[in-house]
Amino acid sequence: MSLVLPKNNSKKEVLTRLRAEAALEWQSLLLGSTALLGSSLANQAFPRLLGRFMDQSNRTSNNALVNSPYFLGIVVVGGGLASFMRNTFLGYAENNIATRLRKQLFACLLYQDLEWFETNSEISEDLKNEQKRKISRTPAALVELLRHDVEQTAHHLTRTVANLLRSTSSVVLSAFQMLSLNPALLGVACTVIPAVGAAAMVLRKGLKTTTQRQRELATDLASFVEERLIHSAIIQLSNRRVDEVNAYNALLQENVRISNQSCRQMGFFMGFLFAASSSALFVVMHVGGQAVARGRMTSGQLTSFATYSFLLGLGTSGVIKAMTEFWQGLVSAQRVYDVLDTVTVTANKEKYIFAVKSETPMSITADEIDSIALDHVSFAYQSRASVAVLQDVSLSLQRGQVVALVGKNGSGKSTIAGLLAGLLHPTKGHIRANDTHSWDDIPSKSSFLQVVLQDSALFNNSLLENVRYSMPTATKEQVRVALQRVNGEYLLEKYGFDFQVGWNGSLLSGGERQRLALARAFLSDPAILVLDEPVTGMDAEGEAAVQDAIRACRCDRRALLLITHQGKSLGEADRVAVLREGKIVEEGTLETLKANPTSELVRLMPELLRQ
Numbered sequence: 001m002s003l004v005l006p007k008n009n010s011k012k013e014v015l016t017r018l019r020a021e022a023a024l025e026w027q028s029l030l031l032g033s034t035a036l037l038g039s040s041l042a043n044q045a046f047p048r049l050l051g052r053f054m055d056q057s058n059r060t061s062n063n064a065l066v067n068s069p070y071f072l073g074i075v076v077v078g079g080g081l082a083s084f085m086r087n088t089f090l091g092y093a094e095n096n097i098a099t100r101l102r103k104q105l106f107a108c109l110l111y112q113d114l115e116w117f118e119t120n121s122e123i124s125e126d127l128k129n130e131q132k133r134k135i136s137r138t139p140a141a142l143v144e145l146l147r148h149d150v151e152q153t154a155h156h157l158t159r160t161v162a163n164l165l166r167s168t169s170s171v172v173l174s175a176f177q178m179l180s181l182n183p184a185l186l187g188v189a190c191t192v193i194p195a196v197g198a199a200a201m202v203l204r205k206g207l208k209t210t211t212q213r214q215r216e217l218a219t220d221l222a223s224f225v226e227e228r229l230i231h232s233a234i235i236q237l238s239n240r241r242v243d244e245v246n247a248y249n250a251l252l253q254e255n256v257r258i259s260n261q262s263c264r265q266m267g268f269f270m271g272f273l274f275a276a277s278s279s280a281l282f283v284v285m286h287v288g289g290q291a292v293a294r295g296r297m298t299s300g301q302l303t304s305f306a307t308y309s310f311l312l313g314l315g316t317s318g319v320i321k322a323m324t325e326f327w328q329g330l331v332s333a334q335r336v337y338d339v340l341d342t343v344t345v346t347a348n349k350e351k352y353i354f355a356v357k358s359e360t361p362m363s364i365t366a367d368e369i370d371s372i373a374l375d376h377v378s379f380a381y382q383s384r385a386s387v388a389v390l391q392d393v394s395l396s397l398q399r400g401q402v403v404a405l406v407g408k409n410g411s412g413k414s415t416i417a418g419l420l421a422g423l424l425h426p427t428k429g430h431i432r433a434n435d436t437h438s439w440d441d442i443p444s445k446s447s448f449l450q451v452v453l454q455d456s457a458l459f460n461n462s463l464l465e466n467v468r469y470s471m472p473t474a475t476k477e478q479v480r481v482a483l484q485r486v487n488g489e490y491l492l493e494k495y496g497f498d499f500q501v502g503w504n505g506s507l508l509s510g511g512e513r514q515r516l517a518l519a520r521a522f523l524s525d526p527a528i529l530v531l532d533e534p535v536t537g538m539d540a541e542g543e544a545a546v547q548d549a550i551r552a553c554r555c556d557r558r559a560l561l562l563i564t565h566q567g568k569s570l571g572e573a574d575r576v577a578v579l580r581e582g583k584i585v586e587e588g589t590l591e592t593l594k595a596n597p598t599s600e601l602v603r604l605m606p607e608l609l610r611q
């Protein structure tokens with residue numbers, strides 16, 4: 001049975017994972033943070049130098065240090081070098097973290113069971129207090145996750161934390177300098193802190209919700225665009241372009257509404273911060289001016305103090321900005337880890353996390369397989385768990401036999417193909433090879449079984465690479481032979497091995513695409529072949545090629561399951577099984593089933609009686 005287990009990581013769990021991720025980059029982060037500290041110190045040195053320089057110009061102080069060009073040189077060159085190192089090493093760490101997360105995520109996605117992609121994640125019951133998160137699993141949404149959310153996570157872990165440290169150190173050092181210059185004046189400047197803190201709390205709460213919603217809307221938009229672009233032909237044919245543009249605009253509108261909301265939240269806070277810090281500076285200058293007049297402070301000291309107040313204000317807004325990015329990054333990190341942790345329980349989790357390990361040794365080889373059988377198999381898709389798509393199905397395939405599977409649309413034929421291919425897993429019952437080996441325990445089925453699905457699934461790659469996808473070590477000669485078996489050798493004369501077939505084979509005809517898919521299946525010489533509607537889109541010559549391929553299967557003692565709607569394909573079958581609403585209702589030779597005029601097969605294919 002396969003079950004998709006969604007996961008909603010708590011903030012605490014995500015922070016622990018992020019710490020572990022950062023630990024792997026400790027060298028770059030340490031160098032970057034040290035450089036950051038150096039550049040902050042250089043920034044802090046300037047106001048002091050400025051104040052002393054002013055006082056020296058006014059002859060109120062005589063500090064030899066200011067006169068030293070070496071000291072200034074050290075500050076300028078050291079500050080520049082520190083900035084260079086900070087950007088470079090933090091950048092290295094960010095790139096490494098993003099690359100590692102992308103590798104894990106991509107491997108995780110490729111190793112998920114088929115059903116994982118067809119169910120959207122729901123929040124788990126045990127996280128009632130957490131923000132509910134919905135992660136769409138369409139290809140476009142997952143690309144968005146790989147691109148934007150990973151980028152945000154890595155950025156937030158390096159640059160944002162570094163900016164937070166820099167701004168915090170700027171606040172602390174400025175406050176310290178202000179304290180040493182005039183403690184009373186610092187007290188005046190600090191009166192705004194409680195109000196700023198309270199406003200920051202409000203901002204945090206609002207932004208968390210809007211960021212979550214923004215990420216969801218971004219993936220919805222990406223999925224919408226993907227679907228419409230894939231189906232652009234039908235949109236044109238149905239004359240629905242205006243409707244689709246309007247639907248896109250409506251989605252964009254909602255996106256803009258949420259983005260504007262977060263702009264307002266941020267704008268309100270920044271406006272408040274500006275007003276608070278300007279008022280504080282005004283009061284500082286007023287009180288400080290009186291102190292200068294009374295001779296308790298020099299004008300240079302007041303200039304230094306005012307500059308540090310400015311740095312403190314800048315540092316505070318930097319802290320808030322970094323915190324904001326941190327919260328937003330945390331939302332992205334939660335989304336990334338939610339997907340990394342969501343598993344289909346039948347998938348071997350240890351196989352895909354981090355790296356693709358060598359697979360467990362097989363207890364049976366393809367040559368040793370004589371039969372494969374579904375033994376009382378029932379199945380329901382998790383997205384519609386209450387509907388039994390297959391019920392108590394038993395069906396066996398012997399080497400050298402051709403079994404045809406027929407049934408109305410939606411009766412469950414392709415589901416059986418998915419189960420045999422290991423893309424789906426029985427809810428009840430078993431699939432066994434040679435009656436003894438569990439089919440699920442055979443990790444890589446490509447040398448045992450090949451399936452040609454209705455969708456020929458080609459990559460935007462050369463004709464050669466597409467055919468040898470099932471067996472990358474195959475020679476050109478082997479590819480040529482495989483094409484010959486489906487009457488597709490002419491494709492080599494027409495296009496050549498190196499012809500790029502376009503996105504999903506868009507530069508080929510439907511029949512040509514299917515021929516390449518058939519050749520790909522034959523290339524790896526599988527013990528079992530499943531052809532799911534193989535003549536879809538084929539011309540008469542293509543159909544003949546499939547007939548030849550079916551005969552070749554028998555000669556090679558391959559087991560063949562032929563899923564078909566076409567009565568004329570049944571002539572090649574040793575047995576015909578008829579599926580109705582997920583149950584096998586008839587099974588026997590074509591002649592026996594045809595002889596019974598009330599049989600389900602005859603009802604489905606009345607043309608058989610005329611053949």
Ligand SMILES: Nc1ncnc2c1ncn2[C@@H]1O[C@H](COP(=O)(O)OP(=O)(O)OP(=O)(O)O)[C@@H](O)[C@H]1O
Nearest residue numbers: 118381383384389408409410411412413414415416
């Ligand atoms: N991913 C899915 N999630 C939920 N239900 C599904 C899914 N895929 C198929 N089904 C349902 O399972 C049933 C069997 O589908 P299946 O594709 O196996 O039928 P089929 O006999 O191959 O049909 P056709 O002849 O049209 O290809 C259908 O009722 C369909 O609605």
